[in-house]
Amino acid sequence: MALLPILCYPDSRLHKVAKPVETVDARIKTLIADMLETMYDANGIGLAATQVDVHERLIVIDTSEQRDQPLVLINPELTWTSAGKHLNDEGCLSVPGIYDGVERFDAVKVTALDGDGRSRSVEADGLLAVCIQHEMDHLMGKVFVEYLSPLKRNRIKTKMLKQLKEANA
Ligand code: NI
16 A cells, blocks of 8 residues: 655646546556545545545545445446535645535435446435545545635735745745
8 A cells, every 4th residue: 555645736736537437446446445545544434535646536535533434436427416505614735735515415325336346326414424425526626715706716826836836946
């Protein structure tokens, strides 16, 4: 297993649209293990392959308190969304230190393949529903800050670029 570098906003690679995973083979299984290790190491609750510069439809999530319930969703598709939405503060491993409100469906149903290539369907509400929607956005090349006002987004962009400059100095 290996820790993977996480792309940071405003890296243009975060805006690539992911392609479906063709087969859940050894390469994908290694990627899943590495993504889980990377997510746990960074104390995140979700990570999309896009964030580690792999542009295939794969996400890993763990919203459990004990950090022992990994959820792997390959080629996820929303099959149902609730009528209601709510505003929720979100953060992202690709936008470290930034938290802001995004409106998401209260509940969703999703079909996907699991880490062994078996078809599964997941019903989610609460934090898990928010996380699934956030991670699925990554696969479409969308980062949560794009829901914020242009003013806020530009401030975040400036802050991130400054941090990057300092880190490379
Ligand atoms: Ni994210």
